[in-house]
Amino acid sequence: MSEVKVLLVGVEGEAERSVTETTTVGEVFAEIFGQDRSAIAARVNGELRDLSHALADGDQVEPVRNDSEDGRAIIRHSTAHVLAQAVQDLFPDAKLGIGPPVENGFYYDFDVAEPFTPDDLSKLEKKMQQIIKERQRFSRRVVSDSQARDELAGEPYKLELIGLKSADAAEGAGVEVGAGELTVYDNLRRDDSLAWKDLCRGPHVPATGYLGNFKLMRVAAAYWRGSENNPQLQRIYGTAWESKDKLKEYLQHLEEAAKRDHRKLGQELDLFSFPEEIGSGLAVFHPKGGVLRKVMEDYSRQRHVEDGYEFVYSPHITKAKLFEVSGHLDWYSDGMYPPMHLDAELDAEGNVRKPGQDYYLKPMNCPMHNLIFAARGRSYRELPLRLFEFGTVYRLEKSGVVHGMTRARGFTQDDAHIYCTRDQMKDELRDLLTFVLGLLADYGLTDFYLELSDKNPDKFVGDDDTWEEATRTLAEVAEESGLDLVPDPGGAAFYGPKISVQTKDAIGRTWQMSTIQLDFNLPERFGLEYTAPDGSRQRPVMIHRALFGSIERFVAVLTEHYAGVFPPWLAPVQVVGIPVTDGHVEYLQDVAKKLGARGVRVEVDASDDRMQKKIRNAQKAKVPYMLIAGDEDIAGGNVSFRYRDGSQKNGVPIADAVDEIVAAVEQRVQV
RNA sequence: GCCGACGUGGCGCAAUCGGUAGCGCACCUGUCUUGUAAACAGGUGGUUAGGGGUUCGAGUCCCCUCGUCGGCUCCA
Numbered sequence: 001m002s003e004v005k006v007l008l009v010g011v012e013g014e015a016e017r018s019v020t021e022t023t024t025v026g027e028v029f030a031e032i033f034g035q036d037r038s039a040i041a042a043r044v045n046g047e048l049r050d051l052s053h054a055l056a057d058g059d060q061v062e063p064v065r066n067d068s069e070d071g072r073a074i075i076r077h078s079t080a081h082v083l084a085q086a087v088q089d090l091f092p093d094a095k096l097g098i099g100p101p102v103e104n105g106f107y108y109d110f111d112v113a114e115p116f117t118p119d120d121l122s123k124l125e126k127k128m129q130q131i132i133k134e135r136q137r138f139s140r141r142v143v144s145d146s147q148a149r150d151e152l153a154g155e156p157y158k159l160e161l162i163g164l165k166s167a168d169a170a171e172g173a174g175v176e177v178g179a180g181e182l183t184v185y186d187n188l189r190r191d192d193s194l195a196w197k198d199l200c201r202g203p204h205v206p207a208t209g210y211l212g213n214f215k216l217m218r219v220a221a222a223y224w225r226g227s228e229n230n231p232q233l234q235r236i237y238g239t240a241w242e243s244k245d246k247l248k249e250y251l252q253h254l255e256e257a258a259k260r261d262h263r264k265l266g267q268e269l270d271l272f273s274f275p276e277e278i279g280s281g282l283a284v285f286h287p288k289g290g291v292l293r294k295v296m297e298d299y300s301r302q303r304h305v306e307d308g309y310e311f312v313y314s315p316h317i318t319k320a321k322l323f324e325v326s327g328h329l330d331w332y333s334d335g336m337y338p339p340m341h342l343d344a345e346l347d348a349e350g351n352v353r354k355p356g357q358d359y360y361l362k363p364m365n366c367p368m369h370n371l372i373f374a375a376r377g378r379s380y381r382e383l384p385l386r387l388f389e390f391g392t393v394y395r396l397e398k399s400g401v402v403h404g405m406t407r408a409r410g411f412t413q414d415d416a417h418i419y420c421t422r423d424q425m426k427d428e429l430r431d432l433l434t435f436v437l438g439l440l441a442d443y444g445l446t447d448f449y450l451e452l453s454d455k456n457p458d459k460f461v462g463d464d465d466t467w468e469e470a471t472r473t474l475a476e477v478a479e480e481s482g483l484d485l486v487p488d489p490g491g492a493a494f495y496g497p498k499i500s501v502q503t504k505d506a507i508g509r510t511w512q513m514s515t516i517q518l519d520f521n522l523p524e525r526f527g528l529e530y531t532a533p534d535g536s537r538q539r540p541v542m543i544h545r546a547l548f549g550s551i552e553r554f555v556a557v558l559t560e561h562y563a564g565v566f567p568p569w570l571a572p573v574q575v576v577g578i579p580v581t582d583g584h585v586e587y588l589q590d591v592a593k594k595l596g597a598r599g600v601r602v603e604v605d606a607s608d609d610r611m612q613k614k615i616r617n618a619q620k621a622k623v624p625y626m627l628i629a630g631d632e633d634i635a636g637g638n639v640s641f642r643y644r645d646g647s648q649k650n651g652v653p654i655a656d657a658v659d660e661i662v663a664a665v666e667q668r669v670q671v
Numbered sequence: 672g673c674c675g676a677c678g679u680g681g682c683g684c685a686a687u688c689g690g691u692a693g694c695g696c697a698c699c700u701g702u703c704u705u706g707u708a709a710a711c712a713g714g715u716g717g718u719u720a721g722g723g724g725u726u727c728g729a730g731u732c733c734c735c736u737c738g739u740c741g742g743c744u745c746c747a
Contacts, residue, residue, distance in 0.1 A: 107742095115675060220742030221674030228744050232674060235742070263740095267682075276720075276738055335746075398672050398745065399738095406747090413747065491746095500747085512747055549747045581704045609709090616708035630706050642707055650706090 004057035008032075011063060019055060026051030026206065029063060038242075039063035040210055041074050041203045048074070050140055050203040066210075066242035076101035078138065078204045079128075079214045079240040080108045085187060085196040086127035087112075087236075090120075096198065097157050097224060097233045104250060105214075105239035109222055111157065115234050116219045124236070125216050132212045136187040136195050138204035148182050148199060157224065157233075158199045213247040214240035260563040262505070262556040263404040269564055269621065271555070271572070272405065281402040281409030283552060288572035291601065292558075293551060295570055297390060299442070300414055300548070307435055309388040309416055314368035316392060320358040325525055326367040327461050329360075331494040335395045337361045365391035366519075366544055369417040370526040373540075378530040383540065384420035384428050390551070391415040405556035406511050412551045418543040419528070425541050429477045429516065436501060436514045436547050437481070442668060443554075443570075445561060448503040448513070449484040453491030460494050462521040470518040471497040495521045496544070505560050513549040513557060518542075565644060567670040568624040568661070575661060576618040577604035578642075580611050580630030588629050591639055591654055598662045615642065624671055625661055643671065 003018045011032060019028060025042040029051065033039060041064040042049050048070060055061065064070045080099035087094050087110055097109025110116075116124075143151065145162060152158045162182065185204060187196040205211060216238045224230035241247040258264070266272050271289030274282065285293055301311075320339060323329045328336065337360070344356030362368065369387045378385070392412045401407055420428050440448070452475055455467045478485050478499050492498055496519035500512045519542040522528075529537045548554035558570070568574050575595055577588035588604045595602045605614040611628070618626050626642040632651070633639055639657050641649040652660075664671050 118676080218741060219675070222743045223673080226744075228673080232743075234674080237742080274738090280738065393747090395746080400672065400674095400743080401745065402739095408747090411747070493746095515747065546747070553747060578707085580706050583704075608703095610703095610705060612705090612707070613709055614707095619708055626707080628707065632706075640706080646707080648707060 004055060004059075006055050006057075006059045006061050009060055009062040022054050024051060025049060025053050025055060025061060028055070028061065033063075037210070038065050038067070040066045040071055040205045043070070048203050050138070051206050052140065053203075067246075072240075072242060073101040074203060074205060075211060075242060076106040076238075076240045078208070079211050079238060080106040081138070081185065081187070081196075081198055081200070081204065082128045082131050082208055082211060083124065083216070083236060083238060084108050084110075084198060085131055086124045088196065089127055090123060095157060096155050097235075098161070099198075105217065105237060107222075107235050107237045109157075109224070109233040109235045111231070111233050115221070116236060118219075121216045121219065121236070125214075128214070129212065131187075131195070132208045134189060134195070135207050135209035136189055137207045138202075139186045139188050140202055140204075141184050141186060142181050143184050145182060148184065151184065151197070152199055155199075161199065211240065213242065213244050214238050215247065215251070260560050261404075262406070262559040265559050265564040266405070266556075269559075269572070271559070274404075279409070280399065281397055281407070283405060283408055283410070289555065291572040292566070292570055293555060296443075296548070296551065296554065296558075297414075300439070303435075303439055303442075304388050304416070307386075307431075308384075309386040312369065312372055312387045312389050314365060314372075314389060314391065315362075316394070317359045317361055318368070320360055322367045322371075323360055323362075326364075326370075326522060327494060327525060328363065328367070331459055331461070332363060335397070336363050337394055337396050361394040362391075363393050363395045365389060365393060365413065365415045366417055366522060366542075367526070369415075370522060370528060370542075373417075373419055373528055374526060378419075378540075380421065380530055380532050380538070383530060384418050384424055385540075386416055386418045388414075388416040405552040406505060406509075408550070408552050411553065413546045414548045414551065415544075415546050418545065419523075419530075419540040420543070421530075421538070422541055425518070425543070426473060426477065428543060429473065429518070430480065432516055432543070432545055433477055433481050433499070436516070436545075437483075439547050440501065440514065443558060444567060444670065445503065445557070448501050449486055450478050450481065451486045451488045451491070451500045451502050451512070452478055453488040453493075453498045453500065455492050455497065456490040456494070460492070462495070462524070466520045467497065470520055474499050474516070474518055493517055493544075495519045498544075501549075503557055505557065511549075511553060511557060513554060514547045515545065515549060517544040519544055562670075565622050566624075567668060568664045569666075569668045571622070571624050572601070573603055573621065573623050574600050574665065575602040575625040575627055576614070576621075576623045577602065578611060578614045578618065578626050578628045579604070579606070580628065582606075582608075584629045584631075584634065587634050588627065588639075591627060591629070591657075594654065594658050595661065598658060600658075600661055600665065619644070619646075624664075627657060 002021050004021055005016060005018050007016050029039045041051060043062040043064060044053060044059050066075060077100065084096055084099055091112055093113065095111040097111065099106065099108030148162050149159060183201060184197055185200045185202060186194055189195050216236060218237050220235050221232040222235040224233055239250055241250060269288060270286050271292065272283050272285045275284060320329065339358035339360050341358055342356055343354065345354040347353045372387055390412050392410065394410045397407060397409050402409065418428060454471050474497055496517050498515050498517035501514035502510050502512055504510050523539050523542050528540055530540055532538045577592055579585045579588050585604060585606045592602045592604050615626060622644065624644060628640040628642060636651060638651045638653055641652060
């Protein structure tokens with residue numbers, strides 16, 4: 001046996017080691033780490049490998065720990081295999097789809113005659129624990145295409161994957177088949193008998209005994225390979241971690257997250273509701289939510305004035321012709337409410353005497369703004385022309401996707417359209433991005449990333465060169481911002497590419513907020529023109545942009561971001577006055593008057609509850625400031641603060657208390 | 672739209688095999704006048720989402736519609 005030299009990376013002690021030729025990664029690790037089994041796989045020359053991988057001369061080897069992102073993905077993917085084995089044990093007719101790791105867990109898709117029930121899930125969990133107890137080995141084996149087809153003859157979906165054999169052929173399918181050779185993982189019992197096998201790239205943990213800290217979460221249907229035209233498979237989601245503690249921590253995190261769900265808080269804090277009588281996805285704002293929304297809008301208006309926007313208003317319905325010109329009826333009709341057919345007249349025989357015409361609720365504001373631009377001749381001197389509107393739009397979202405305030409059917413965009421020359425375009429976009437990020441920061445949001453959506457090859461208007469130029473310009477500006485930029489292939493609107501700001505809700509779902517879209521196409525369709533210095537007619541470039549995205553969605557994101565604990569400037573009620581007894585109400589009403597005079601939203605709780613109960617109520621309403629007054633305070637002309645964290649500050653002169661509160665509101669700080 | 676689960680006073684929940692719809696909070700009325708997260712007592716409020724069916728009898732079983740939740744697909 002000849003010796004080979006390998007380079008160990010990411011471990012303490014000697015970096016280079018000599019080992020005999022057939023030595024595996026696992027054997028080397030066992031020598032170094034002894035009883036420590038936290039290295040569950042390795043990166044060999046940058047590629048993830050099983051511990052059973054045999055080393056070659058010059059290999060660079062780095063342990064993959066079970067608490068690293070790679071390590072967790074391997075644990076999750078291996079757990080998915082155990083799930084699949086359990087499913088085929090209990091449901092022998094189940095056909096396998098794919099089973100990749102995902103954030104916090106994994107899933108596996110199955111074709112079964114009957115959907116799984118919650119009861120099935122607990123049975124499967126038990127079966128999985130049995131498999132884990134058996135300490136089956138994950139054993140890798142390279143196979144030829146024909147061999148794989150042979151072995152997986154009973155698995156139609158796997159056969160389809162063998163045909164693709166490309167990592168990007170299907171979302172998630174990269175874990176089954178890679179760009180290189182095909183491999184099968186056999187699950188071997190301790191007597192080396194075959195328990196189960198699956199087509200898989202790996203790597204895996206060495207044996208099922210490395211697993212066990214998992215929980216099956218839910219079952220859902222999912223289209224095979226993500227296409228609506230394919231059959232639906234039953235998908236089982238699970239979570240899996242390297243330790244019992246981590247699993248517990250994650251489950252607790254989910255419970256906490258559920259508490260800050262805007263739908264729950266919206267109810268508890270009396271912000272808004274979705275009356276069944278109105279219809280799905282159509283919200284009403286209650287007074288407290290109304291305050292929040294009004295404050296948001298007021299501040300937004302102020303910022304738009306400062307940034308050179310002009311304010312316009314447009315109707316909610318329009319004749320079909322407008323959306324024919326814009327292309328919406330060709331490209332977006334699925335998202336539009338059906339038309340209202342008006343003004344048709346029939347004669348006595350029922351023949352059409354007057355055909356009438358269709359009116360549509362608007363799903364977007366841009367065509368309206370284009371008409372404002374086109375209302376008279378425009379000079380280059382007016383550009384950039386920035387038209388702003390809180391425009392309410394209606395979109396017929398599919399019934400299954402409506403989701404509280406984050407995905408409604410009627411919502412209001414802080415929408416503006418900027419008309420400028422090609423020369424002005426880039427500066428305008430750069431300024432816009434600065435404006436967006438600044439405004440989001442003012443609302444306390446900093447945790448987001450940018451996404452660049454380019455042309456959907458099946459759904460676009462305009463020519464390739466124009467799209468190419470628009471996309472490149474957006475990419476340049478986005479890159480200059482220094483934020484993470486994630487590509488979103490094919491995600492653009494039909495009229496132009498976009499940059500969007502993505503943020504996550506309490507449960508980790510990603511939502512688009514701000515969007516900046518560059519559009520060379522609608523100006524063309526609407527025949528928009530301005531007169532250039534040389535007297536020629538030129539076509540403006542159009543930029544669509546919304547900073548909140550939709551006010552409703554932004555309210556939801558803010559509510560979840562703050563878990564309902566809004567900073568004073570956004571809090572629906574900023575101060576509650578709490579008298580120690582009824583006799584102190586009048587004194588507090590005077591204090592309230594002073595606060596009200598400075599624009600503070602204040603209430604005095606004059607109900608017949610006891611003081612302690614009033615404190616409890618204000619605390620549950622997450623009111624930033626409680627001002628308490630009793631005989632002691634009145635004697636000194638003072639009030640006593642109780643803050644949301646339960647701390648207090650007693651005997652504060654009224655004027656000082658007012659100043660403290662007003663300062664916090666004006667500076668938009670969190671308290 | 673698709674798959675699954677679910678829908679009981681304003682809110683959160685209970686109701687055994689199909690057999691009188693209950694509880695807590697909120698709300699209303701009284702008594703109490705109290706110093707930092709729930710005073711006490713009494714009271715009002717439900718055609719069990721809506722419609723149809725099975726049954727002597729339906730919150731409970733079946734069908735349709737509406738709505739909600741979790742995913743998938745699709746989007747601010």
